[in-house]
Amino acid sequence: MSEGGAAVHHWSNLPYHRRWLIGQADGLFDFFQYRAINPKGGFFDLDDQGSPIGGANPTRGIHASARMVHCFSIGYLLGRPGSGDIIDHGMRYLWERHRDAEHGGYFWQVNDDGAADANKQGYGHAFVLLAASSAKVAGHPLADRMLADITDILETKFWEPRHGAIAEEFNRDWSPIDGGSYRGQNSNMHLTEALMAAYEATGEKTYLDKAESIADLVIRRSAGSVGFRVAEHFDPEWRINKDYYHPDEMFRPAGTTPGHWLEWARLVLQLWALGDKKQAWMPDAAKSLFVQSMSLGWDKEKGGFFYTLDWQDKPAKTNKLWWPMCEAAGAAHFLNEHLPADRFYEDSYRLIWGTIANRFIDRKNGGWHEELTEELAPAHTLFPGKGDIYHALQACLIPLFPATGSLTRVIVEADGRI
Secondary structure, three states, X not given: OOOOOOOOOOHHHOXXXXXXXXXXXXXXXHHHHOOOEOOXXXXXXXXXXXXXXXXOOOOEEHHHHHHHHHHHXXXXXXXXXXXXXXXXXXXXXXXHHHEOOOOOOEOXXXXXXXXXXXXXEHHHHHHHHHHHHHHHHXXXXXXXXXXXXXXXXXXXXXXXXXXOEEOOEEOOOOOEHHHHOOEEHXXXXXXXXHHHHHHHHHOOHHHHHHHHHHHHHHHHHHHHHOOOOOEOXXXXXXXXXXXXXOOOOOOOOOOEOHHHHHHHHHHHHHHHHHOOOOOOOHHHHHHHHHHHHHHHHXXXXXXXXXXXXXXXXXXXXXXXXHHHHHXXXXXXXXXXXXXXXXXXXXXXXXXXXXXXXXHHEOOOOOOEOOEEOOOOOEOOOXXXXXXXXXXXXXXXXXXXXXXXXXXXXXXXXXXXXX
């Protein structure tokens, strides 16, 4: 539904819509805060009803632990009681269990017996940087040590100056996995988010410089060369590998992923704002990424974003995941704030939230459905339950604050006022 030629009134400015978003954020906090803590350390993955899954000795992935620290740092800065205990629980688990005291770096997965997967993944290390940065803003006593440690690891083990981005993965002893034959945009995208948060938490411009370098490589040069379709997979020289296949479709899906186009649209505009709007290419790139995702990735008949497209822009994996919806809401808000001339962004914002409200929010059990079929029925082919708060929480809170930085920064600048 569109207002035609009427003046554009952004929903994000309407008191009712803002109260509705706060209510959704509260529901997510409630669902995870009181169910996810594993008393043996780390956090449980949860099923649809919010019960722990994984058996008597569940595996804890580093990204999930770090995201809980980040999200409850946000809760702490907003004044949510109990958030500090969750920050502390997660930070201690990252530092005492995920960190490899012998070789340095952080294990991808751990359980009660130790490292379940001792590989060192760039994706996981990006989220450790985000957790440490957010915890620093929240004032956690471990944050400075972890921030210094993860910064050193990223600089000395992952960063490749000649490319201006990070390598992907290593064995425990830092020997390259598969000869170092793979480079991926997903880990670098999330590192861009974390580098901006680290810059905002510390004021150290080297973080911002690295974020700009990654964005230039992945978006301006690579995505720009293929009509702002974000390539996922690359060879060691950062040449696009359109034929790449990996059986883990959760983290390395074949083809292209419109949800990442949306995520980059927001991150590029945030980076543009943090860099005093000096990177002239960024606004047009953000617009192109968003328009491409809505025109090619959105299912115009049934709603929702197809998970992946092939390189001929045809839907490949047609299931609909929650996180592209979340990233679309955040991107539409940033575009509305920075480039408000076109009401397409506001119409898209309303369409996205309408689909979330009607299809993705689990009215029976709480939380959100993380996966729907092409026909928008709940499904579990990639995700076993409700394992994560991160995407949905940020989607609810980003529109409540100025589109000028990371949530931790803008919440502090607003003194927690919503």
